[in-house]
Structure formats: structure tokens, C-alpha cells
Amino acid sequence: MSSTIRPAISLLVLMTLITGVAYPLVVTGVAQVAFPDQANGSLVRDAEGKVRGSSLIAQQFSGDRWFHSRPSAGAFATVSSSASNLGPSNPALATRVFEDAGKIQVPGQGPVPLALLTTSGSGLDPHLPPQAIAYQLARVAAARQLPVSTLERLMDEHIEQPLVGPPVVNVLALNMALEKL
Amino acid sequence: MHSYDYWLIIAFFAVVLVPAPFLGRFYYKVMEGQRTWLTPVFGPVERVCYRVAGVDAQQEQSWQKYTLALLAFNLAGFLLLFAILLFQDYLPLNPQQLPGQEWTQAFNTAVSFMTNTNWQSYSGEATLSYLSQMVGLTVQNFVSAATGLAVLVALCRGIGRKSASTLGNFWVDMTRATLYGLLPLCLVLALFLVWQGVPQTFAHYVDALTLQGIDQVIPLGPAASQIAIKQLGTNGGGFFGVNSAHPFEDPTAWANLFEVAAIIMIPVALVFTFGHYVKDLRQSRAILGCMLALFLIGGAVSLWSEYQPNPTLNNPAVEQTAPLEGKEARFGTTGTVLWSVTTTAASNGSVNGMQDSLNPLSGMVALVNMMVGEVIFGGVGAGMYGMLLNVLIAVFLAGLMIGRTPEYLGKKLQAREVQLLVVTLLVMPVGVLVLGAIAASVPATAATISNPGPHGFSQLLYAYTSASANNGSAFGGLGANTPFHNLMLGLGMLIGRFGYILPVLALAGSLAMKKSAPIGQNSFPTHGPLFVTLLTVTILLVGGLTFLPTLALGPIAEHLSMGF
Structure with a gap:
């Protein structure tokens, strides 16, 4: 029997040392040298060096002066992240979407983009499709007394279009640029 | 669909299929102890492992000894992880001072990671310390995949060898699979993911303080190293609660491409490894053809379904387009569907969007992928040995049709082999239908279901299918963290894992002992289109017919009721 127990325990200990300790340490070591910014959470700091968030984690924006993020099922909670998990046939989904559409719809701008009415998978989606930003341009421009064309240009500068994914705008980056105008 | 959707699909197949023949050959050489370019790096580590463990690498084991070693190693791994999860508050690397897990949840989690299921009834960032994630879970992520790979090569040897009494050495196979098979790819993927934005720190x-002055806690941790093996080892247990939907787990479209490709990269390569073991790569191409056919059928149905606007949201104030509830903007519909199909075809179970919010037929494709037993590429090792069981069943059926003793690659299939095959056919029905029915008939279950109507039934069905298939994905609205579900799903995972492994190793032992008959003109060829068709139909009939009634009650009823 010891011919089974000894290798079982010693190999478990060795594999723990190799894959559970050495491997993460090596990755951490290389990552902290090669990509320190990303490895530490892609933090965004203000002029005084204070952390104002992460460029990958959505923030809640309210009021007319800001571009709003996608709705979050977990009210933008980061610990822990969560989704609505509403089934497509759940009446609660339709009720929520219709209620929000009534609040957000701007007369003359057509139907509200679906991204502004649906919660994301993480509740922390930092992006919006460009159409969903465009839908908010007039409101933000009016509140900040800026020409719509200025904001449109700002939006265009912030569109990311990867080859293998849909175009998106990072809402936090856009709002920070907005503050600097 | 836009041009970027097509580029994603093309790039996905390129990343998965182009390296597969080379990687498959590499795995054959590694598992047979031949020299590769990594031998100078890992050879010394390997020898130290054997010396400390008292293992003679040349000493091969009978199927019984091989099985015993596997069970002992898995039991030891389970006990260690169970203890770490229970007592993490007394252990170091717990900066958030999180308490130990409740025992049924710790049991569920330990079984889940030991069986390569990685079902999660907890949310990582809120319940697990860095030590639990790293020293506990990451290790089982590696060795459970290595265990699957070991079982596969044992079966390959059983089919390939003639009149042999041994199947190899489990300790050696597990060690080589971990060191050469998984670690190098993980290192590369982990660093790529950090570059894309996945955190890797112990801080x-x-x-x-957000722009509008709200306090926000940014969770961090050694995430990239765990996510790499979570994808490559077909594990699927996320570092964060919402898995790869979390922007820290899957930050960009490019990260998404490589994470989703990593899910089936090794399982596809192992199809070729099998061909090297039996010295006939035509067999590999035939099996790959069958897997690709099933994958493409499921993928097409799922894409078509998910691009339909949700009829219950029909309203002039709402944009009518492909549903976005539970999806991330950076992945879009195609990126989410591709992941959903891949993660359930392979027994990975990670998600980059919420399966619960998929349109009914997209959810059904995910269910069917699991119900056929995770053989469409499947888990590392597990997918290919599951597929070989289906191959043997198809050969047996063909034998019945032409009235000859069925044989596969010169090995006759006799009563003992067929009995073992039948045992494996019972695993999914027992796990899904028996355990699922018990769960459905317990009154307390109703409170754990979060959606009304047929979708609520689908949530329960999905959970028991996912556990039994060792997948780990979920219709996440189900309140799975109850003592009842934790224990029952834990049982389902054990049945789903060892209900295959034990008969497969017995089968391997039995086949290895047989003489090999020369393949003559009367043998049924197992590499042509006729056999691929027979195999595909067998998989769909055996898996599909068993579960069709449950699909009718769940996703099909939901689809019909929504007025698409």
C-alpha cells in the first residue's frame, strides 16, 4: 500500500510547489517587470496621484453632465460582481426594459439602443457601443453647454475597433476626457 | 453579422486547427518519454519528482494498479483542497481576512476542482483567499487535466498494444502531462493575458474614488496565472464570480479570441495524439471530422437563435436587435455565442456572458453539447476517451448490422468490452435524469429557482447536466449554494468523472491483452465518410433521444411560448 500512498502524497506536494507556488510566482515576477500597469489592475490616477478607478472596471455615472455606463445588475458592486441572470422569457426583464426605456428615450432620436437597457454579464462592463454613446450626445452637450459636434469628435477619438470584436467606447476614458475640455 | 464577426470565427479556427497536428505529435512524444526541445528544461525536474516520490519511471502498471494510483492521487488532492477551503482563515495569504467555506460548499468546491468540473457555488473575489485560489484551486486545475490526459493515453496504449499486460505508469503520465503538456502553454497564455489587462499581483x-466621488473597491489578485490554466485545462472555474465576463478576466476582444481558442486547443491536438498511438492518422482525421460536424451544427443553430431579437421586448421605444442582457459590449453576440458553444462542447464551463439569459435555443445547444457526454472535443483527455467510447459503440452497431464480430483497429470487441461500454452509457442518464428528478421533487428546490415557467426547469436541468458532464457552466440564477445542491451536485460530478474513468481503464486493460487480428478486406473501415456519418448519428441518437423529453419541457417549451 505504501507503494501507492508515498507517490500520491509526495507528488501532490511537488505539484503544489510547482504549479501552485512556482508557476504563479514566475508569472507575477515577469508580469510586474514587463507589464506593471496591467498587472496591478490598470489603475487610473488623477493629477495628485489618487486612484480614481480602473480603466477596465465600469463606474456609475448619473446626472445629465456625464455619459452613463451600461446598467449594472449588481449596482456596480465590485465585490462581488454579479449579473441579472434573467431568462429571456422572464416578465421581469420586459418590465424593467420598458420602464427604463420610458425614462431614457429622447423624443426624435428613435428607439433607445439596447445596450442602455440591458445589464451586462459582469455588471462592470466598462464599454458601450458607439451608438449608445451617440444617443447620449445631445443630453451631455446641453448640460455642459458645449456644441454637439465637439462631443461627437471626442466620441470618435475614443472608438476602439479591434479586428476580431465589435467597436466600443470606454466610458470612463470618455468622461475623463470630457472633464478636460 | 459584421466583418469582425467573421474575422473572429476564422481566427478561432486558425488558432485551434493549425497547431493541432504538431501539438498532437508533441503530446505523443512527451507521454512516451521521447526527447523534445523541452527535455533539457523539465527533464531534471521530472527526475527529482520521481526520486522524491520513490517512483521507478520504467516500471509499468497493470490497469488495476494504474487505477489505484489514480484514485489515491485524486483522493489526496481532494482532501488537501477540502482542508484548505475549510481552514483558509487560519492560513496565510488572506489579505481580505475571509472566513473558511461552509463544509457542504467546501465539499462541493473540492470535488468540483478534483473532477475537472469547476462548478462554482461561490464568488471567488468575495469568498476565497489568494492562497485558496493559488495553492488550492490552481493545483487541481493542473492535475485534474493531467489525470484526464493520463487516462486517455492509457486507453490509447490499450488499443495500440498487442498482448500486453500493462498500460504505462500513472505517476509518470501525470507528471509529464503537467510539466510538458500544460505548464509551458500556460506560461505563454498567462503573460499574454497580463499584457491585455488581466491582473497578476499579491497586493x-x-x-x-470614482469620478463622481463614489467609493469603489478594485479587486485584484494572481488572476492571469489561474485563468490561463482554467482555459487550457478545460477547467473553467473563474477567479472572479462572473468568470470571463469580468473585464479583469477577459479584458479585450483579442484576449477573448485566445481564451476561447485555448479551451479546445489541447483537446483538438489530442485527437492527433491518438492517431500516433495507433499509427494511423486517418483515424484521427475521421474522428476530427465528426467532432467538427457536431460543433458546426451546434454553432450554427446557436448563432441563428441568438441573433433573433427577443419578442417579449417588442416596443417602439426599444431597439430591436440581438439580445444583450448578460452580454459584454466588447464581445458582442458572436463572441459570446462562440464561447458558449465552445465551453460546453469542451467540458470547460467558463463563460464570457450569462448562459441563463441566452435565447432558449442557444441555451439548448449548450445543454445538448453537454448531454452527449462532452465528446465534441471535450475535456483534456476526457473528451477523446469519451469519443473513443462512442467510436467503439458505433463499431459494435456496425458489427450487428453486417453480422460479424465487431473489431476496431484489429481488436475484437467481445462481451466484456460491450458490458463496460454499456456502463458508461448509463453515466449521463443517471446523473442528469435520476439526480435531477430527485432534486426536482424536493420542495426546497423551488426556492432556488429564479426564473418562472419552463426556463426555471431549464435552470435545474442545466445544473445537473453540467455537474454530471463535468462541465461547470451554469444557468447562474439558480441558487446553487444550498447544502442540498452542494451535496447532490457534488455526487453528480463524482459519478460523471469516475463513472467514465473506471470503465475506461478496465476497457483499456482488456483491449491491451488482446491479440491484434490483421485488418483484412472484411473489416469495417473506420476512417471513411460512411463511418463518420455512422459515428455522428450514433452520438446524436444515444445522447439526444435519452434527453429529448427534458429538452421539450425546458428550452423548446420556452421557445414556443415566446412567439419567435
Whole structure:
């Protein structure tokens, strides 16, 4: 029997040392040298060096002066992240979407983009499709007394279009640029 | 669909299929102890492992000894992880001072990671310390995949060898699979993911003040190293609660491409490894053809379904387009569907969007992928040995049709082999239908279901299918963290894992002992289109017919009721 127990325990200990300790340490070591910014959470700091968030984690924006993020099922909670998990046939989904559409719809701008009415998978989606930003341009421009064309240009500068994914705008980056105008 | 959707699909197949023949050959050489370019790096580590463990690498084991070693190693791994999860509050690397897990949840989690299921009834960032994630879970992520790979090569040897009494050495196979098979790819993927934005640090969570002055805690941790093996080892257990939907787990479209490709990269390569073991790569191409056919059928149905606007949201104030509830903007519909199909075809179970919010037929494709037994590429090792069981069943059926003793690659299939095959056919029905029915008939279950109507039934069906298939994905609205579900799903995972492994190793032992008959003109060829068709139909009939009634009650009823 010891011919089974000894290798079982010693190999478990060795594999723990190799894959559970050495491997993460090596990755951490290389990552902290090669990509320190990303490895530490892609933090965004203000002029005084204070952390104002992460460029990958959505923030809640309210009021007319800001571009709003996608709705979050977990009210933008980061610990822990969560989704609505509403089934497509759940009446609660339709009720929520219709209620929000009534609040957000701007007369003359057509139907509200679906991204502004649906919660994301993480509740922390930092992006919006460009159409969903465009839908908010007039409101933000009016509140900040800026020409719509200025904001449109700002939006265009912030569109990311990867080859293998849909175009998106990072809402936090856009709002920070907005503050600097 | 836009041009970027097509580029994603093309790039996905390129990343998966182009390296597969080379990687498959590499795995054959590694598992047979031949020299590769990594031998100078890992050879010394390997020898130290054997010396400390008292293992003679040349000493091969009978199927019984091989099985015993596997069970002992898995039991030891389970006990260690169970203890770490229970007592993490007394252990180091717990900067958030999180308490130990409740025992049924710790049991569920330990079984889940030991069986390569990685079902999660907890949310990582809120319940697990860095030590639990790293020293506990990451290790089982590696060795459970290595265990699957070991079982596969044992079966390959059983089919390939003639009149042999041994199947190899489990300790050696597991060690080589971990060191050469998984670690190098993980290192590369982990660093790529950090570059794309996945955190990798031991620092505390960071307190931030948002632009509008709200306090926000940014969770961090050694995430990239765990996510790499979570994808490559077909594990699927996320570092964060919402898995790869979390922007820290899957930050960009490019990260998404490589994470989703990593899910089936090794399972596809192992199809070729099998061909090297039996010295006939035509067999590999035939099996790959069958897997690709099933994958493409499921993928097409799922894409078509998910691009339909949700009829219950029909309203002039709402944009009518492909549903976005539970999806991330950076992945879009195609990126989410591709992941959903891949993660359930392979027994990975990670998600980059919420399966619960998929349109009914997209959810059904995910269910069917699991119900056929995770053989469409499947888990590392597990997918290919599951597929070989289906191959043997198809050969047996063909034998019945032409009235000859069925044989596969010169090995006759006799009563003992067929009995073992039948045992494996019972695993999914027992796990899904028996355990699922018990769960459905317990009154307390109703409170754990979060959606009304047929979708609520689908949530329960999905959970028991996912556990039995060792997948780990979920219709996440189900309140799975109850003592009842934790224990029952834990049982389902054990049945789903060892209900295959034990008969497969017995089968391997039995086949290895047989003489090999020369393949003559009367043998049924197992590499042509006729056999691929027979195999595909067998998989769909055996898996599909068993579960069709449950699909009718769940996703099909939901689809019909929504007025698409």
C-alpha cells in the first residue's frame, strides 16, 4: 500500500510547489517587470496621484453632465460582481426594459439602443457601443453647454475597433476626457 | 453579422486547427518519454519528482494498479483542497481576512476542482483567499487535466498494444502531462493575458474614488496565472464570480479570441495524439471530422437563435436587435455565442456572458453539447476517451448490422468490452435524469429557482447536466449554494468523472491483452465518410433521444411560448 500512498502524497506536494507556488510566482515576477500597469489592475490616477478607478472596471455615472455606463445588475458592486441572470422569457426583464426605456428615450432620436437597457454579464462592463454613446450626445452637450459636434469628435477619438470584436467606447476614458475640455 | 464577426470565427479556427497536428505529435512524444526541445528544461525536474516520490519511471502498471494510483492521487488532492477551503482563515495569504467555506460548499468546491468540473457555488473575489485560489484551486486545475490526459493515453496504449499486460505508469503520465503538456502553454497564455489587462499581483484590493466621488473597491489578485490554466485545462472555474465576463478576466476582444481558442486547443491536438498511438492518422482525421460536424451544427443553430431579437421586448421605444442582457459590449453576440458553444462542447464551463439569459435555443445547444457526454472535443483527455467510447459503440452497431464480430483497429470487441461500454452509457442518464428528478421533487428546490415557467426547469436541468458532464457552466440564477445542491451536485460530478474513468481503464486493460487480428478486406473501415456519418448519428441518437423529453419541457417549451 505504501507503494501507492508515498507517490500520491509526495507528488501532490511537488505539484503544489510547482504549479501552485512556482508557476504563479514566475508569472507575477515577469508580469510586474514587463507589464506593471496591467498587472496591478490598470489603475487610473488623477493629477495628485489618487486612484480614481480602473480603466477596465465600469463606474456609475448619473446626472445629465456625464455619459452613463451600461446598467449594472449588481449596482456596480465590485465585490462581488454579479449579473441579472434573467431568462429571456422572464416578465421581469420586459418590465424593467420598458420602464427604463420610458425614462431614457429622447423624443426624435428613435428607439433607445439596447445596450442602455440591458445589464451586462459582469455588471462592470466598462464599454458601450458607439451608438449608445451617440444617443447620449445631445443630453451631455446641453448640460455642459458645449456644441454637439465637439462631443461627437471626442466620441470618435475614443472608438476602439479591434479586428476580431465589435467597436466600443470606454466610458470612463470618455468622461475623463470630457472633464478636460 | 459584421466583418469582425467573421474575422473572429476564422481566427478561432486558425488558432485551434493549425497547431493541432504538431501539438498532437508533441503530446505523443512527451507521454512516451521521447526527447523534445523541452527535455533539457523539465527533464531534471521530472527526475527529482520521481526520486522524491520513490517512483521507478520504467516500471509499468497493470490497469488495476494504474487505477489505484489514480484514485489515491485524486483522493489526496481532494482532501488537501477540502482542508484548505475549510481552514483558509487560519492560513496565510488572506489579505481580505475571509472566513473558511461552509463544509457542504467546501465539499462541493473540492470535488468540483478534483473532477475537472469547476462548478462554482461561490464568488471567488468575495469568498476565497489568494492562497485558496493559488495553492488550492490552481493545483487541481493542473492535475485534474493531467489525470484526464493520463487516462486517455492509457486507453490509447490499450488499443495500440498487442498482448500486453500493462498500460504505462500513472505517476509518470501525470507528471509529464503537467510539466510538458500544460505548464509551458500556460506560461505563454498567462503573460499574454497580463499584457491585455488581466491582473497578476499579491497586493491588497485597491480603494478608489470614482469620478463622481463614489467609493469603489478594485479587486485584484494572481488572476492571469489561474485563468490561463482554467482555459487550457478545460477547467473553467473563474477567479472572479462572473468568470470571463469580468473585464479583469477577459479584458479585450483579442484576449477573448485566445481564451476561447485555448479551451479546445489541447483537446483538438489530442485527437492527433491518438492517431500516433495507433499509427494511423486517418483515424484521427475521421474522428476530427465528426467532432467538427457536431460543433458546426451546434454553432450554427446557436448563432441563428441568438441573433433573433427577443419578442417579449417588442416596443417602439426599444431597439430591436440581438439580445444583450448578460452580454459584454466588447464581445458582442458572436463572441459570446462562440464561447458558449465552445465551453460546453469542451467540458470547460467558463463563460464570457450569462448562459441563463441566452435565447432558449442557444441555451439548448449548450445543454445538448453537454448531454452527449462532452465528446465534441471535450475535456483534456476526457473528451477523446469519451469519443473513443462512442467510436467503439458505433463499431459494435456496425458489427450487428453486417453480422460479424465487431473489431476496431484489429481488436475484437467481445462481451466484456460491450458490458463496460454499456456502463458508461448509463453515466449521463443517471446523473442528469435520476439526480435531477430527485432534486426536482424536493420542495426546497423551488426556492432556488429564479426564473418562472419552463426556463426555471431549464435552470435545474442545466445544473445537473453540467455537474454530471463535468462541465461547470451554469444557468447562474439558480441558487446553487444550498447544502442540498452542494451535496447532490457534488455526487453528480463524482459519478460523471469516475463513472467514465473506471470503465475506461478496465476497457483499456482488456483491449491491451488482446491479440491484434490483421485488418483484412472484411473489416469495417473506420476512417471513411460512411463511418463518420455512422459515428455522428450514433452520438446524436444515444445522447439526444435519452434527453429529448427534458429538452421539450425546458428550452423548446420556452421557445414556443415566446412567439419567435
